[in-house]
Amino acid sequence: xxxxxxxxxxxxxxxxxxxxxxxxxxxxxxxxxxxxxxxxxxxxxxxxxxxxxxxxxxxxxxxxxxxxxxxxxxxxxxxxxxxxxxxxxxxxxxxxxxxxxxxxxxxxxxxxxxxxxxxxxxxxxxxxxxxxxxxxxxxxxxxxxxxxxxxxxxxxxxxxxxxxxxxxxxxxxxxxxxxxxxxxxxxxxxxxxxxxxxxxxxxxxxxxxxxxxxxxxxxxxxxxxxxxxxxxxxxxxxxxxxxxxxxxxxxxxxxxxxxxxxxxxxxxxxxxxxxxxxxxxxxxxxxxxxxxxxxxxxxxxxxxxxxxxxxxxxxxxxxxxxxxxxxxxxxxxxxxxxxxxxxxxxxxxxxxxxxxxxxxxxxxxxxxxxxxxxxxxxxxxxxxxxxxxxxxxxxxxxxxxxxxxxxxxxxxxxxxxxxxxxxxxxxxxxxxxxxxxxxxxxxxxxxxxxxxxxxxxxxxxxxxxxxxxxxxxxxxxxxxxxxxxxxxxxxxxxxxxxxxxxxxxxxxxxxx
Ligand SMILES: [Ca+2]
Numbered sequence: 270x271x272x273x274x275x276x277x278x279x280x281x282x283x284x285x286x287x288x289x290x291x292x293x294x295x296x297x298x299x300x301x302x303x304x305x306x307x308x309x310x311x312x313x314x315x316x317x318x319x320x321x322x323x324x325x326x327x328x329x330x331x332x333x334x335x336x337x338x339x340x341x342x343x344x345x346x347x348x349x350x351x352x353x354x355x356x357x358x359x360x361x362x363x364x365x366x367x368x369x370x371x372x373x374x375x376x377x378x379x380x381x382x383x384x385x386x387x388x389x390x391x392x393x394x395x396x397x398x399x400x401x402x403x404x405x406x407x408x409x410x411x412x413x414x415x416x417x418x419x420x421x422x423x424x425x426x427x428x429x430x431x432x433x434x435x436x437x438x439x440x441x442x443x444x445x446x447x448x449x450x451x452x453x454x455x456x457x458x459x460x461x462x463x464x465x466x467x468x469x470x471x472x473x474x475x476x477x478x479x480x481x482x483x484x485x486x487x488x489x490x491x492x493x494x495x496x497x498x499x500x501x502x503x504x505x506x507x508x509x510x511x512x513x514x515x516x517x518x519x520x521x522x523x524x525x526x527x528x529x530x531x532x533x534x535x536x537x538x539x540x541x542x543x544x545x546x547x548x549x550x551x552x553x554x555x556x557x558x559x560x561x562x563x564x565x566x567x568x569x570x571x572x573x574x575x576x577x578x579x580x581x582x583x584x585x586x587x588x589x590x591x592x593x594x595x596x597x598x599x600x601x602x603x604x605x606x607x608x609x610x611x612x613x614x615x616x617x618x619x620x621x622x623x624x625x626x627x628x629x630x631x632x633x634x635x636x637x638x639x640x641x642x643x644x645x646x647x648x649x650x651x652x653x654x655x656x657x658x659x660x661x662x663x664x665x666x667x668x669x670x671x672x673x674x675x676x677x678x679x680x681x682x683x684x685x686x687x688x689x690x691x692x693x694x695x696x697x698x699x700x701x702x703x704x705x706x707x708x709x710x711x712x713x714x715x716x717x718x719x720x721x722x723x724x725x726x727x728x729x730x731x732x733x734x735x736x737x738x739x740x741x742x743x744x745x746x747x748x749x750x751x752x753x754x755x756x757x758x759x760x761x762x763x764x765x766x767x768x769x770x771x772x773x774x775x776x777x778x779x780x781x
Contacts, residue, residue, distance in 0.1 A: 303394070303395075303507040303674065303675075304647070304648060304673065304675075305503075305507060305508045305509070305510070305611040306390065306395070306509040306510070306613075306614070307510050307602060307612070308510065308511040308512065308613075308614050309513075309614065309616070310355070310402065310403055310511065310513045310514070311513075311615065311616065311617045311618070311642075312351070312402055312513070312514065312515050312516065312518040312618055313517055313518040313519070313617065313618065313621050314517055314588060314617025314621075314641075314642055315617060315619075315620040315621040315640065315641065316620075317584065317585065317623075318331050318332065318642060319332040320656075326585060326588065327530045327585070327589050327592075328588060330592045331595055331642075333599075334595070334599065334615060335654065335656070336653070336654045337646045337653055338613065338646025338647065338654075339650070339655050339687075339690065339691045339694065340642075340644050340654075340656040341643040341644070341657055341687070341690070342657060342658050343640070343661065344640070344660075344661040344662070344663070345639045345640055345663070345718060346358075346619040346620070346639055346641045346704060347364055347662065347664060347704055347705065348370065349619040349631040349632060349638035349639050349706060350632055350706075351372060352372045352374075352405035352408060353367070353370055353371070354618045354619050354663060355403070355404055355405060355618055356376045356404070356405075357663055358386075358616070358618075358663040358666050359385045359386050359387070359403070359404065359410075360376060360380070360386070361386065361664055361666075361667030361679075361682035362383065363683050363703070363705075363773070364705055366683060367379065367383075370707045373454070373465055373467065373468065374465055375462065375465065376410075377410065377464060378455075385410060386667045386670065387399065387413040387414065387509050387511060388412050388413045389671070389676070390509040390670075390674070391414070393674075393676050395507050395509045396415045396503060396506045397414050397415050397509040397510075398414060398419070398499060398508065398509070398510050399413065399418045399419070399511045400418075400421075400492050401419070401420060401514065401515065402514075407451060407453070407463055408463060408466060410462070411462060412460075419495060421495070422491075423491055425474065425520060426475075426478055426480075426520070426522055427478060427480035427482040427524075431474040431475060431478065434474060435472050435473075439471075442470065449469050450471075451466065451467060451468055451469030452469065453465070454467050473563065474563055475520060475562060475563045476521060476579075476583065477520060477521040477522065477579060477583035479523065479524070480524065481526075482524050483524065484524055484594070486524065487523075487590075488515050489514045489515055489591055489594045490524075490594060492512060492513065492594065493512075493594035493597045493598055496512045496597075496598045497601040500598070500601045500607070501605070504607060514594055514595070516591045517585075517588040517591065517621075518587075519558065522587070523586045527589040527590040528586040530586065530589055531582055531585055531589075534582070534585075536578050536581045536582055536585075537578075538577045538581070538624055540747075541747050541749050542624050542626075542627050544626055545626060545748060546749065547752075547753075548626075549727065549736025549737070549738065550736070551727045551735055551736040552634065552635070552714065552725065552727065553628070553633070554628060554632045554633055556622075556632075558629075559629045571627075572627075572629065580623070580624075581623055584623060609648045609649075610648060611648065612645070612647045612648070612670065612673050613645070614644070614645045614669075614670065615642070616641060616666065617641050617642045618641070620638040620639055620640045622637045623637075625637045625747070632706065634705070634706045634716040639718070641663070643661055643663075645666075645669060645687065645691065647691065650691055652692075652693075652694055655694040657690050657694035657695075659690045659694065659696060659697040659699075660697060660699045660700070660701060660702045661690070661702070662684055662702050663684075664682070664683050665685050665687050668684050668685060669684075669686045671686070672686040673688060685699060697778050698778055699773070699776050700776045700777075701717050701718060701776040702717070702718045703715070703772070704717075704718075708727065710729065711729050711730065712727055712735060713727070713728065713730070714726070714736075715769055716738075716769075717765070717768065717769045717776075719765070719768070721742060722739060722741055722742065722765060723739070723740045723742070724739050724768075725739075726766065737754065737762065739753035739761070739762055739765065
């Protein structure tokens with residue numbers, strides 16, 4: 270945790286920088302010319318990237334983007350699952366404001382008049398377009414876009430046998446009257462927008478596949494093709510182009526050449542494949558999302574090292590596949606001479622557990638599920654290639670893009686512009702990052718990452734916590750021991766509990 274002295278020092282520096290931000294040439298220029306925004310949303314990508322120090326990862330295009338912008342080493346999503354995190358980032362509001370905690374509810378049910386990030390840019394004269402997964406599938410927000418959202422039409426697998434098996438299972442379920450397709454449950458009478466959807470029962474295939482097929486066999490290759498086409502069309506417009514990539518979300522299906530990149534790589538399994546010592550049960554999941562795939566351990570059976578290694582390889586191959594698509598789109602931006610007129614942001618919608626704590630997938634409040642890659646590159650920015658350890662939250666993306674584009678700051682945003690950090694990577698705009706995750710029985714787990722600790726409370730509203738966690742990364746870098754309930758930590762836990770309850774506003778560095 271920051272000492273009071275560090276805190277004051279950071280605050281003073283932040284204040285000085287914030288004062289200068291208003292006369293930064295980039296901001297002034299943006300006001301006159303209007304920078305474009307190229308916005309990459311990557312599904313289930315944790316910071317398993319070369320630029321984040323993962324030497325086995327082969328992600329040269331995202332690494333090159335980081336070398337051209339600011340990489341946030343301590344960025345956190347607000348809830349580690351698709352729709353809630355995307356909704357939070359795209360509205361600039363935290364889950365307790367959007368009320369979107371699941372994959373079924375559209376935020377317009379609860380905050381009908383909220384102006385989303387792309388919608389705000391549209392109101393400010395931008396041409397806004399969304400490709401593939403930006404909002405959660407089935408929960409698009411037409412008000413965000415200048416033209417209807419574009420969706421690639423692709424199968425999840427390249428192997429005809431895998432497709433045949435899934436189609437056969439669907440046919441069987443239909444014959445038994447058990448097939449429930451994904452679809453709308455409620456929609457807005459005026460706009461026709463889905464306000465509630467059901468996920469449906471789509472049978473799953475294998476968890477990974479490496480067929481020798483072209484990139485655009487699958488959705489992400491098609492999306493990169495479409496993005497290249499869009500850039501050509503939009504080059505003379507002021508645009509906000511949102512490009513969503515589905516990998517490395519399960520299943521880890523990528524063309525063989527991306528698997529081949531790792532043919533000689535020696536992967537290892539996580540060295541902490543167990544729940545943290547003294548961890549409350551409520552913090553854990555049974556990683557049901559992964560178990561639904563063919564060949565995965567069923568009914569609570571433990572993961573084997575053999576499968577774990579295949580999954581880790583598959584995750585990397587799928588991430589390399591997406592990295593190549595990011596490279597194709599940025600390559601076109603460069604070819605069109607638009608790089609110096611375009612702000613680029615890339616984020617993975619939440620973290621992903623690759624066996625740490627005995628967990629797979631997301632759906633927890635652990636560090637591995639909440640920590641995310643976030644890279645922002647702006648024309649004329651200072652410190653290109655800086656890697657900042659200052660805290661960043663996904664709710665900060667909206668105000669940061671407004672600030673970089675020179676747009677007036679809308680009211681009601683629950684994040685803070687990260688431009689002071691881009692101007693000086695040592696400056697912090699906040700002393701902690703906040704995330705949350707719900708559990709059955711109206712329980713919400715609130716978690717807070719400080720410089721040294723992660724502190725989490727699981728409780729029903731207004732009731733005493735049913736589980737408390739405290740990890741000290743100074744003495745326990747992998748968060749393997751929950752020390753919340755040790756008698757000697759009573760005072761520390763009470764202090765962190767107060768900080769958690771005081772919330773994000775109290776954690777802002779004053780003078781920002
Ligand atoms: Ca996701």
